[in-house]
Amino acid sequence: MLKKVTSVRFVLSVLLLLSAIFAGYSIYYKTRYWGFSLTPKKLTDVWTIEAHISFNPTGDPIKVSLATPTEDNNFKILEQDVVAEGYKTKRIKADTNRIVLTSPAKESMQDIYYRVMLFDNEKASGKTKAPVPPAPQKPYLDEQMSATAQKLLKSAKKMSGNEVQQIINLLNQTTPDANVLAFLPIKKSAKDIAQAAQNLLALKNIPTRLSRGIKLVENRKSFSADLMLEAYTDGKWKTYNISDAAIGLPDNFILFQRGGESLIDVEGGEDSVVKFSVIKSVSSSINLAGQRAKLAHQKALFDYSIYNLPIMQQNTLKWLMIFPLGILIIVLMRNVIGIQTMGTFTPMLLSMSLVKTGFVPGLVCFGLIVSIGLLLRALLSKLNLLLVPRISSVVIFVILIMQAFTILGYKLHFDIASSAAFFPIIIMAWIIERASITWEEDGPANAGKEVFNSLLVAIITYFIISSETIRHIMFAFNELNLVILFMVMLLGTYTGYRLTELKRFSPIAAGK
Amino acid sequence: MIKDFFSSFTSPSKLHAAGVLGMNSRNYNFISRLNSRRLYPLVDDKVQTKTLAQKHGITTPGLIGVIEYQHQVKDLLKIIGNAKDFVIKPAHGSGGKGVLVITGFTEDCFTKASGEKLTFNEVYQHISNILSGLYSLGGQYDVAVLEELVHFSNIFKDYSYQGIPDVRIIVYKGYPAMSMMRLATKASGGRANLHQGAVGVGLDISSGSALKAVMNNLPITKHPDTGAELSQISVPYWREHLIIGAKAYEMTGLGYLGADIVLDAQKGPMMLELNARPGLAIQIANGKGIESVLKNIEKNYPTNLTPEERVDYVLNLGKK
Secondary structure, eight states, rough: HHHTTTTTTHHHHHHHHHHHHHHHHHHHHHHHOOOEEEEEEOOEEEEEEEEEEEEOOSSSSHHHEEOOOBBBTBBEEEEEEEEEOOOOOEESSSSSSSEEEEEEEOOOEEEEEEEEEEEOTTOOOOOOOOOOOOOOOOOOOOOOHHHHHHHHHHHHTSSSSSSSHHHHHHHHHOSSHHHHHHSSSSSHEEEEHHHHHHHHHHHHTOEEEEEEEEEOOOEEEOOOOEEEEEEEETTTTEEEEEOOBBBBTTTEEEEEETOOOSSSSEESEEEEEEEEEEEEEEEEEEHHHHHHHHTTTHHHHTTTSGGGOOOOHHHHHHEEEEEHHHHHHIIIIIIOOOOOOOSSSSSHHHHHHHHHOOOOHHHHHHHHHHHHHHHHHHHTTTTTHHHHHHHHHHHHHHHHHHHHHHHHHHHOHHHHHGGGGGHHHHHHHHHHEEEEEEEEHHHHHHHHHHHHHHHHHHHHHHHHHTOOHHHHHHHHTTTTHHHHHHHHHHTTTTTOOHHHHHHHHHHHTTTT | OOHHHHTTOOOOOHHHTTTTTOOOIIIIIIHHHHHHHHGHHHHHHHHHHHHHHHHHHOOOOOOEEOOOOGGGGHHHHHHHHHHSEEEEEEEETTTTOEEEEEEEEEEEEEEEEOOEEEHHHHHHHHHHHHHTHHHBBBGGOOOOEEOOOOOOOGGGGGSSSOOOOOEEEEEEETTEEEEEEEOTTTTTTTTGGGGGGGGGEEEOOOOOEEEHHHETEEEEBTTTOOBGGGGGOOOOSSSHHHHHHHHHHHHHOSSSSEEEEEETTTTOOOOOOOSSSOOHHHHHHHHOOOHHHHHHHHHOOOOOOOOHHHHHHHHHHHHH
């Protein structure tokens, strides 16, 4: 019994299970904290929002307070900085983060820049927790306006949506009725609509407030902050888009300020204006992983991972990380399926070359090199050379064939030929040598079968390792290689029949 | 077409029921368990096998000489001495590769078994190839072994095309477990390897007479080239054949081995070579799985017997 428990197979199974659990956790960890994805999305959008604040000093000491985005699960801040000469900067973290700049009195027009770089902002949503607000103050309206307002509230009922949406929709009508025209300026801005809606909702005792943020759209320049209307209904705050009355924050919307606070307060200055610009850039996902790890307080592990290496080393490792999977396929092909190939890892190296050359060009090129090589090798066998010099000659043949192909391919603009250089020279020479010996000893049919089997396994391996997704997964979640290691070791104890043996020994089973 | 393809496969459970030994199981359960790696050189190096066999009183073709270095190649005639016919083979060869059978020579040429004439230079070249490792396992440097030619018994003359028919016996823990005779054909190029198209004739382990014959995995009744009736085969000196196999166990210490034995007209059965990784085709030639036989030996056969006692034990089982 004890022997059974401590048997190799049992130990390996336990190790396989442990490594699978480890890999599972690690995949969760990397997607959760480092932002790795299971698909090979190489690039992540990085948005730069720039707020340009300008105002005229009044001669008093200056204090500028700007609301800034608060990081939550919906986006991550890569970097933020302020360009303001002669100002002291202070960050305040509260319900709404603010940057406060102070300076002694100044004279000329002031320009202050605040820049923030964000990423991973795909899932912005608009849920807000807030205490129950007091009943809204009724707006002061003269008799005529009040009557118009009542008429508007009445006609709003015919619009679609809930009561807040009805009002927003009414105010947004493309061919507004007379009452709307009376209530709003002809050239209505988002702000006008928002205020009108707030007034009308106040008449219905619905508390409202405005929040400001930035809708991330490529290359928006010099615009004012986008407004969102928040209304308190059914015991919670809901955010409404002012232009189409949609509930919730739109995609790619970054809130700067919400609740009763202002977007910007300037003391010691007048005519203050805030203009925003948005620029989109891209950055490699894995480059941002370090930043993500830092934000999630998981930096130490990241520093010792391969993703913190220079990009060149990363690329080399990325290539290496696919090897274990290729090896697993070879093991399956040989010990479970039972296909005999020339040399153990020849098919894997061939498939690696196919990845670099492309499938069809690679196969054509491989076929040509082997055929020409076999032809030259047949001539060589007449010379009765000793083993090492003969193999060496084949190696040189292969090099010369590759060189000729590459030159011809370039001159004749025949790309297929140029891929010749990607095949491993020594491996090609051995394939030619082995095939040639088999040809002499067991006939061309057996030689062809050997080459075909090796190529078949190479093609199967190619289709698996050429997948961008699989390559990405094996690199981003490289602990899977540990699972593969134990799978390969466990296959080392597989004593069942190979698939080809089911055919080979079938006469015995049939009793013939 | 597709249906035919699938029906040519059997199920693992059926193979298991027939006691068939698969390659993975052979390697894992038998070879790696019973055949220690350090014992391999004893059977992989034909010079070592030969000297060891002589010590254990097993007849093998006589050793004429060994050519170890390139400069000795020119001394070939001196080494041959009085021998009229001989065989040149690589000490570390396998599957009959690099074996050159010389049936006679004159002042300017050698004659091969097939009657083909070879110049001295061609033979020197062949020996040089052997030394450079062309035929050795793994391609390492090798030595060329010159041994006396077996004058094989005429009994099997009609059963073989060119090459020498030999008997392969699988020996498990010293007990002969399964045996077959391998007959060269035109298709196999005069060589006795089943995968190259030689005929395999399964032999009853207790009598040495034919059970059935296969070629390329298909049952046959007549030799494809000579037309001889294969079911008539009955190997004489069967006990002596088995004793050679059984002794090979004590000689090498290999728990699972294949012994290749030929029948010399004057000297009787002779051990040609031993194999630490014998193939599985013998099961097809016998129409029977070997795993059940091995398990039976493991479980029920007595231990601590001499080779002769073991052979008699096996022979007696057949009489019952």
